[in-house]
C-alpha cells in the first residue's frame with residue numbers, strides 16, 4: 001500500500017500533471033468596457049482522436065472519507081479533463097505523470113483550498129473525483145468522441161492530509 005500525505009496544491013507542483021485553474025494566481029485583462037476581468041486561457045483543453053469534441057458537464061459528487069483508500073488510478077489518453085468547483089468545495093487529487101506504467105515514486109497527492117480547479121492533461125493518471133466534507137458540484141470539461149478514453153491502472157494508495 002502506497003501511503004501519501006496530500007500537500008496543498010500549487011501551480012508549480014502540478015505542472016507535470018496539468019494546469020491549476022485559479023484567478024488568484026493568473027493574469028487577467030479588462031473586457032466589456034472594463035466591467036469584466038477576463039482570466040484568459042487558463043488551461044489547455046485537449047480533444048484527440050476521431051469525432052473528438054469538448055464536453056461541458058456537471059458532476060455532483062458525494063464526499064469521500066479520510067484516509068482515502070484507492071485501488072486504481074485512471075487516465076484519459078484522448079483528452080484533458082478539468083474540474084472546477086462551483087461552491088468552493090475542497091477535493092483530494094492523486095496523480096502520476098503520463099506513461100504506460102505508473103512508478104509509485106512519482107505518484108503525488110494534493111488537496112485544494114476551495115478556490116482552485118484542475119485540468120488533467122491527456123494521459124495524466126489520476127484518482128476519480130474525490131470531494132471532501134460535503135456534496136460537491138463541479139463544472140467538468142473533457143473530451144467526447146470515438147474510441148476508448150479511460151484506462152485504469154491498479155494501484156493501492158492510502159491518502160491522508162499533510
Ligand SMILES: NC(=O)N[C@@H](O)C(=O)O
Pocket residue numbers: 074081126127128129
Ligand atoms: N468517469 C468520469 O467521467 N470521471 C472520471 O474520469 C473522473 O476523473 O472523475
Ligand code: NI
Pocket residue numbers: 074076081126128
Ligand atoms: Ni477522470
